[in-house]
Amino acid sequence: MSLGLRKDDMVVVISGEYKGKSGKILKVIPEKARAIVEGINFVKRHTKPSMKNQQGGIMEKEASIHISNLMLKCPKSGEATRVGVKVLENGERVRFSKKAKESI
Numbered sequence: 300m301s302l303g304l305r306k307d308d309m310v311v312v313i314s315g316e317y318k319g320k321s322g323k324i325l326k327v328i329p330e331k332a333r334a335i336v337e338g339i340n341f342v343k344r345h346t347k348p349s350m351k352n353q354q355g356g357i358m359e360k361e362a363s364i365h366i367s368n369l370m371l372k373c374p375k376s377g378e379a380t381r382v383g384v385k386v387l388e389n390g391e392r393v394r395f396s397k398k399a400k401e402s403i
Contacts, residue, residue: 302329302366303382303394308403309372311379312339312364321372325361333363340364375399 304310304324311321321336331380342362348355370379373396380398395402 302327302332304334304366304369304371309374310334310336310369311372312336312368313370313379314368315364316340317364325368326363327366328363331363332366334366334369335361335363337361337368371396371403372400373398374403376403 303329306324306327308324309321310324312318317358319337320339322339324334325337326335327356328334340362341359344360346352346355346358352358354369360363371382373380376399377395378398380396382403383395384392384397393402
C-alpha cells in the first residue's frame with residue numbers, strides 16, 4: 300500500500316478533532332497506515348515513577364493518526380493537496396503537488 304506521505308513532510312489534518320491544524324510528520328507506521336504528527340492528537344499517559352522519570356504522574360504525548368485524515372501541505376500555496384508521482388527522463392521517481400504541479 301502506497302501512503303504518499305513520508306517522515307518530515309508538512310501535513311494538514313482534513314477531518315476529526317484537529318481538522319485544519321498542520322504539523323510535521325515525526326514517524327510513519329506503514330503496516331497500520333498511521334502517522335505521528337508533531338502537535339496533533341495529544342493523549343494523556345499515567346506513568347509510574349522510574350529511573351528515567353523520577354516524578355511519574357500524567358504525561359502528554361502525541362498519538363498516531365490515520366493517514367486518510369492527513370493531506371500534504373502544498374509548499375507553494377500552503378493548502379492541502381494530493382500527492383502525485385511522475386517518472387523523469389533519467390528514470391528517477393519524483394513526488395509532486397497536484398495543486399501547484401511542483402515537485403516536492
